[in-house]
Amino acid sequence: MSEPRVLRIAMNGITGRMGYRQHLLRSILPIRDQGGITLPDGSKVAVEPILIGRNEAKIKALAAQHNVEHFTTDLDGAINDPSIDIIFDASMTSLRHATLSKAIAAGKHVFTEKPTAESLKDAVDLAVQAKKAGVTAGVVHDKLYLPGLVKLRRLVDEGFFGRILSLRGEFGYWVFEGEIQEAQRPSWNYRLADGGSMTVDMYCHWNYVLEGLLGSVKTVTSRTATHIPTRWDENGEPYEADADDAAYGIFDVETPQGDPVIAQINSSWAVRVYRDELVEFQIDGTHGSAVAGLNKCVAQQRAHTPKPVWNPDLPVTESFRDQWLEVPGNAELDNGFKAQWEEFLADVVAGREHRFGLLSAARGVQLAELGLQSASEGRTLDIPEITL
Secondary structure (H helix, E strand, C coil): CCCCEEEEEEEECCCCHHHHHHHHHHHHHHHHHCCCEECCCCCEEEEEEEEECCCHHHHHHHHHHCCCCEEECCHHHHHCCCCCCEEEECCCHHHHHHHHHHHHHCCCEEEECCCCCCCHHHHHHHHHHHHHHCCCEEECCHHHHCHHHHHHHHHHHCCCCCCEEEEEEEEECECCCCCCCCCCCCHHHHCHHHCCCHHHHHHHHHHHHHHHHCCEEEEEEEEEECCCCEEECCCCCEEECCCCCEEEEEEEEECCCCCEEEEEEEEECECCCCCCCCEEEEEEECCEEEEECCCCEEEEEHHHCCCCCCCCCCCCCCCHHHHCEECCCCCCCCCHHHHHHHHHHHHHHHCCCCCCCHHHHHHHHHHHHHHHHHHHHCCCEECCCCCC
């Protein structure tokens, strides 16, 4: 049997929370340790990570801990190394356009976190560059690979909902201020000068979630807030939190059938959780409804829908949650980040476009920009179509 092809992946920003935990620890290392991926023709493709970081001691320790042979602090050297096939970027958003531009110019395939740029202009520019270069470009769309949303999308595809009417999403949790209890998120998230913003962070996600579940996003109406104006940084020093820590959005969406859907998504780092998971989406349609979180999805058909009567003078005796049925996975649903990596790697080998590329990411940046503009101007904004 011939040796499997090996894809060498330079992983930039791997010491950060997302780069390390989701992409190295939960994706590339498991793919490496399982012997790679198996293609439809039965052949194998293995992976070899090369770790990149600014702190040599830290990156060296990570490499030793996870039995990774190669590591470097020289990003440009890795980009120009002809033996490296893929550049992955999970570093700072402010550096991403320059990093990906260099990688694409060097003929490298790219896989990246989002936002892909700080402006729509730069995000579209990356999509144009990748198209001209003919490289395979992928952008992390992890939430569409989560078991809960996979099940929810299956219900859409099967016509379970009938005509879809609306989607409601709730995301967030309480992020401690850092004064008494340490904050669970880095302080830059709450400073505009450093690229912080709930809208910038999450509207990129909500755009691809809405596209992946329902259809094209046509308008945005958004309201933002900085609920906690003072926080404490990693050194215990107070600072002014001037970035929005909550965003409340309403989106007009059009399905492929031309039906209008109203979507509402609340995103907040200043909310306490009273739901089953940290993010949940409910789709309501004429024939049924479903609620999905990260893993679980429950549904209620029209024929099984109760007929409650509003009477505020009497206590509720029905257990509404018990009237919903869990949607089975009917398949082994792996970690979403790993699942997308495997799909992307297969696309690289096949020389084809990845279905979630830089143009999709540009639409996410566009939605974030227009969301902030909508909040600032207090009006609904149309979303122009992006063409390359």
